[in-house]
Amino acid sequence: MRILLVTQYWYPENGVPQRRWSWLAKILIDAGHEVCVVAPPPRNSRSIDDTTGDSSLTRKVPYKGAEGETIFRTSAYRVGDSITSKAASQLRIALSQVRTLIRNRKQIEPDLVIGTVPALPTAGVTWLAAKIFGRPYVIDLRDAWPDLMGQAASWNAGVGDPSIREKLAKNGPLQLVTRVSTKVLNSSLRGARAILVTSSTLKASLESRRELSTRGNSPEVVVIRNVFPVASQPTKDRGNHRKDGHLNVLYAGTIGRAQNLQNALEAAKLAKLQGLHVHMIFVGAGAARELLQEKAQEYGVDARFIRLKPAELLNAYYDWADTALVHLAEWEPLRRTVPSKTYELLFNRIHISGVVEGEAADLISSLGGGDVVPPQDPLALAKLWVSLGNNPQRLRVGTTGRDWVIREREEMTPVRLLQIMEQIEASDGNAPS
Template sequence: MQNKRVLIITYYWPPSGGSGVQRWLKFAKYLPEFGWEPVIFTPENPDFELKDESLLKEINPLLEVLKFPIWEPYGLFRKLKKQKSGDTSKVLEKKKKGWLDKLGIWLRANVFIPDPRVFWVKPSVNFLTDLVQKGQFHAIITTGPPHSMHLIGLQLHEKTGIPWLADFRDPWSKWEFLDTLPMTSIVRRKHDKLEQKVLFQASAITTISPSFKMDFEKMIDKKTELLTNGFDTEDLPLNWIERLPSKDGIEILYTGVVDAIRNPDPFLIAFKKAFETSGKKVKVRFVGKVSETLEKMVAQDIWLRNHVVMEGYVSHEKVFDFYAKAHLLLLVLTDTKNAKGNIPGKLFEYIATGRPVVALGDPKGDAAKILQTAGAGQVFSHKDIKGIQNFLENFIPQAEFQVSREIQKYSRKNLTGQLAGILERISIK
């Protein structure tokens, strides 16, 4: 029996790096095993800073990928600032902003609704409508942020009636990121109306955490499906559990982004208090893009300079070399209104390595519950510096590691089976 075809509309696709691309890269990998043939629709020339060329190797050569040109305002912004390149997201983190920075932030907040990728909506709908009407797909999926992707799904669904799944990796109107923007009340209401329309019209809604699921269901009397992120067993190197770190000292590893809403400062303060006078050989290693604020904090402290290493961004496959050297993994969750539902995709990969996890976040949040159930680690409040210090002082590196059986339900293959079940349900005519 021939597989059904599903169109996945996503802004992030290899060589884009970071957690945003992993979710649908993995779903696309395993969907054919569950009777669905994915077709990817993604920008031909997207404007993103993080790139991971190694992820290109994970794309099945038989996978159909449709690429369509996009125009984004970031290039114009850099041209006005006379910059050839640069990470536009760091503008928000700058303490001293010039008039052009302030203008750019205001435009981002109040003109580009719901986000700067909105200019891709109309041409994408025009391009895809004919393909959908010819019956090439049995369903479509949109994933956001950027939430402009959902507007493409909305219009295709309205025009053709095709079953449509809207996937939310982050909230929309309640997204903490929007609170960092100087947004007018009128624009806030526009976000609310667009979100309500998407939620009401979508054939199915999925999101990554129980708290986000509850929030969406409060907004509209409609079921939201929980479809968490996970880990891919095939990413783990062979004989992984036998790769043990050095018995000399304690190495703590953080992987991923450090930005304005993911702040490791409380952990570093506790880390210094715990070990400054102990004489132990200790190190915290950051692998990924970090904020200028963190770089300055470490640079200005002699002890931290000697015990904190910034490795910069590396490919996903190289991250496992750092996991192998680590005795303890650090997870920094947000300390904002979305903190309870904040479950980073790397949490599941952390647990799958067998290394214990120490986290900053909501001790009663969704991520804390997953860690507790798996017996994989502990979450401390950002304010609980004393608690973190005590944990570190009493931490004993393990001679061997064990992977919790609880993690198996979060394998990418198992999760794809759940996704396929949702697609089957909404595509039945």
């Protein structure tokens, strides 16, 4: 089949959505499918206005990507960290994607359209592309959308005092946008041939929803976990930095709204009162980074903040760490989310301090990947860290989690992905070859 992928994130960016779909695109291409990608240029090449540069990343003519996919670049816009700025940018990119699809209609002509969310406007573009080309479509939902829209009032809780714009938005506009976005997304999901998700609990939840059913028929929901290959690997130096009375804690990932990492700083402060010196390194970026730096100083916590690093450079931080944080806020939909970093840590056999609930907590515990405490309970996290510091043998992680990740990556995911492609192809027999 010729598959069109609509996304707002693509290589050479190195985030989770980009790595997920570079990996899945390779699986599809290796199986004989063609993949076309419609995506904006990388963020570091974006300007305030439409991109007009002539580099391979911003040019308006299609070219081959790293995995053999054909890439059609759209216009894009540089944005700030506020939710409204990001939403405006996503909408403008979505409109540019529609223009790009129409302008290159004869070159693209897909048999199947796949849209990967977030950004949420991608779902609408995917639906429209399917209409333009008269083909079925698949939504790669990834996280617990639209459920997370119900947490919109709490999105900025971890990034400091609300702005005047946020205060005004809460009095009506936010509820309206949430309601409309939820309705549009549910409509897109209902019309999809299949929905791809990253957790089995989200799959079960979606399968039970009447609003996704049309005359008793619902889209098939398929679990495609974020077990994409990682550049980091275990080294002989791992664990050689341990000292009595000290604990090295690493957080590598998004420092954003859904993580609520201030809870971890409070735990480090409480652990210090109990005689444990917690040394923390945060590797990453996000809307909450600046506030977190301020709170670390306020609490007297030994914390370093490192900007995003290429994945292959994370080994030095993994070697340093005694334990690594997987941390989420106490939002009910996040119980159906498994942070992708969980799989990387399991693969690398690094002890996980999981501040999570639901499926993520179950995976960490059942695979022997570490210890779990509930979100928003800094005392419980401090107690765990003190116990780990006093009993360093608990930091040793076996091979169960690593073996499970490898099996999911190399055996289970290709079968699930290619099987749903075959089913769609078989049911859409009039698709051109």
